[in-house]
Amino acid sequence: MKLSYSPASPFARKVRIAAIELGLIDRIEFMPAAVVPGQPNDDYSKITPLKKLPVLILDNGEVILDSYVIVEYLDDLAGGGKLIPASGAARWKVKSDHSLLQGMLDSMLLCRYEKMVRPEPLRWQAWGDDHWNRAWSGMARFEKQADMLARPLDISQIALTCVLGYADFRFADCGWRKAYPKLDAFHEKMLARPSVKISLPPAA
Numbered sequence: 001m002k003l004s005y006s007p008a009s010p011f012a013r014k015v016r017i018a019a020i021e022l023g024l025i026d027r028i029e030f031m032p033a034a035v036v037p038g039q040p041n042d043d044y045s046k047i048t049p050l051k052k053l054p055v056l057i058l059d060n061g062e063v064i065l066d067s068y069v070i071v072e073y074l075d076d077l078a079g080g081g082k083l084i085p086a087s088g089a090a091r092w093k094v095k096s097d098h099s100l101l102q103g104m105l106d107s108m109l110l111c112r113y114e115k116m117v118r119p120e121p122l123r124w125q126a127w128g129d130d131h132w133n134r135a136w137s138g139m140a141r142f143e144k145q146a147d148m149l150a151r152p153l154d155i156s157q158i159a160l161t162c163v164l165g166y167a168d169f170r171f172a173d174c175g176w177r178k179a180y181p182k183l184d185a186f187h188e189k190m191l192a193r194p195s196v197k198i199s200l201p202p203a204a
Contacts, residue, residue, distance in 0.1 A: 002057040003070075004033040004047065010105050010166040011067040012054040013199045017158050018071040020195035022078040031057075037117050068098060071155050083155045097148060097156035104138040104163050107131035112170050135163070136174075143180040161190045169201045 003019075005012035019025040033044055035051050048055050048065055056064040056073065064073050075083050085091040114128040142148060142160060151157070164187045167176050177184040190196045 001027055001059060002029045002031045003054050004031045004044070004057070005054045006033060006035070008169070008201050009053045010109075010162040010169075010201075011052075013165065013201065014067050014155075014158055014162045015054055015056070015070050015074070016199045017161070017193075017195045018074055018083055018155065020198070021153065021158075021193075022074050022082055024074055024078060028056075037113050068102060068155070071158075075155075083153065083158070085154070094154050094156050097142075098159050100138055100141070101156060101159035101163055104135040105159070105166065107134040108163070108166055108170070111135075135167075136176075139163070139176060139180050139183060143182050146182070149182060149186045157186075157190070161187065161196055165196075165200065 003012070003015060005016070016025070019028055033041075033053060035041060035044060035053055041051060045051055047057070047063060050065070052066060054065075054067060054070065056070045058064065064070050072084055075081070080086055085094055108131075110131050111128050114123055114131075148156065148160075160183075164176065164183060167174055177187075
């Protein structure tokens, strides 16, 4: 299997953490890719027209995307029910939590693009503020979910770790630790896991 990735991508980081935790990391070949808004990448577009990271390319050439579906595939490959509950209320809770976190990361990435990629005269402050508020309000919701922060490792906890790590990486002065001390404690606990530490994005 091959995984397209960038060390800076929180979505690719999610898959890397999951692959390590599932014991599958040695079966994956990592394929660096660069995807920049407004810049064509014809070779990567042939893999996925969406030009999103990551994608998993199977040995038979089939392509699996997006990050959640890749983790679901890896979880199934590892026997199922490891990071995504196999059935029942817990399954829908974890999937719903993950969907919220995925949306938060999407909004944070759009904030990054708005500030760093879009020409300054064309920037839309209210739009950027709205997307940041979605991520910030999502953090506030998880700050109140003690059960989510304490349960055994699952895909939504990995996604939350990637959200907080991306906040450190791209929004270092946002103050999330002070605002959300329970998330700070959770993040510190997660950093003790080798999978989380080894997948930290490079220094900005």
